[in-house]
Amino acid sequence: MMAGKNGKVKVAFFDFACCEGCQLTVIDSLQTHLDLLEAVEIVNFREASSEQRQDYQIAFIEGSITRKQDEERLRRIREQADILVALGACAHTAGINALKNLKPLDEVRRYVYGEHADWYDTYPARPVSAVVQVDAFIPGCPIDREEFVEVVKALLVGKKPPIPDYPVCVECKLKGNVCVFHVGKVCMGPVTRAGCGAICPTYGDGCEGCRGIIPNPNENAMEEVLDEAGLTLDEIMDRFTMFNAYRELEAEE
Ligand code: SF4
Ligand code: SF4
Numbered sequence: 001m002m003a004g005k006n007g008k009v010k011v012a013f014f015d016f017a018c019c020e021g022c023q024l025t026v027i028d029s030l031q032t033h034l035d036l037l038e039a040v041e042i043v044n045f046r047e048a049s050s051e052q053r054q055d056y057q058i059a060f061i062e063g064s065i066t067r068k069q070d071e072e073r074l075r076r077i078r079e080q081a082d083i084l085v086a087l088g089a090c091a092h093t094a095g096i097n098a099l100k101n102l103k104p105l106d107e108v109r110r111y112v113y114g115e116h117a118d119w120y121d122t123y124p125a126r127p128v129s130a131v132v133q134v135d136a137f138i139p140g141c142p143i144d145r146e147e148f149v150e151v152v153k154a155l156l157v158g159k160k161p162p163i164p165d166y167p168v169c170v171e172c173k174l175k176g177n178v179c180v181f182h183v184g185k186v187c188m189g190p191v192t193r194a195g196c197g198a199i200c201p202t203y204g205d206g207c208e209g210c211r212g213i214i215p216n217p218n219e220n221a222m223e224e225v226l227d228e229a230g231l232t233l234d235e236i237m238d239r240f241t242m243f244n245a246y247r248e249l250e251a252e253e
């Protein structure tokens with residue numbers, strides 16, 4: 001990846017269907033990591049700048065793909081970018097947008113847009129990787145501000161971004177938390193990708209799986225915790241649809 005004349009790599013941020021909370025987290029993160037702005041030049045970032053150049057090398061995509069015409073825009077971005085990164089759960093797993101895929105689309109459209117439902121185009125929500133090749137992802141709803149910085153640094157030196165493949169339970173146990181299953185709550189920690197510092201269980205809530213499911217949950221799930229909770233892998237996978245509805249529906253097809 002060639003840096004520009006000023007020695008900086010050009011990056012851009014684009015949003016599709018989402019709340020834009022992950023872009024806000026990027027802005028928040030950059031405020032305390034000004035060193036990153038020494039290495040990159042932001043050439044397109046609607047939420048933070050009026051600049052709208054198309055000569056970027058790294059494209060961060062926030063949001064899910066929820067309309068046919070989104071695909072064309074996304075493919076144009078893919079053609080320009082050397083590296084394309086899915087930013088946040090909406091882009092990475094289709095996140096909460098995929099909840100609508102669980103209901104008939106017409107019903108969902110009427111619920112949201114009422115009598116004007118026909119004015120708005122929509123199709124089942126999907127992650128960015130369902131349309132174009134994704135080179136890296138930053139999980140979470142929203143993303144973790146420090147992880148964002150670490151991923152950018154890794155990409156700039158051609159390394160694999162340091163996203164954990166092990167479950168949230170590992171971080172939770174290291175923190176010495178009382179497992180929320182012991183207080184009657186449910187938690188997706190045994191099968192969810194770590195990296196958030198097990199923040200929800202640390203504050204007494206079950207993990208909802210916002211960072212996506214770990215690779216090969218059959219091999220990598222925290223079985224000891226599942227055994228203690230008296231749950232099988234299938235049972236826990238069935239319980240959680242908040243952020244992983246797209247994946248679950250795909251698995252059923
Ligand atoms: S992942 Fe969450 S915070 Fe980020 S854009 Fe989607 S809904 Fe918003
Ligand atoms: S199931 Fe949840 S609360 Fe229990 S150890 Fe795992 S992450 Fe922590």
Ligand code: SF4
Nearest residue numbers: 196200207208209210
């Ligand atoms: S504990 Fe689970 S729901 Fe909470 S931030 Fe981490 S991955 Fe997301």
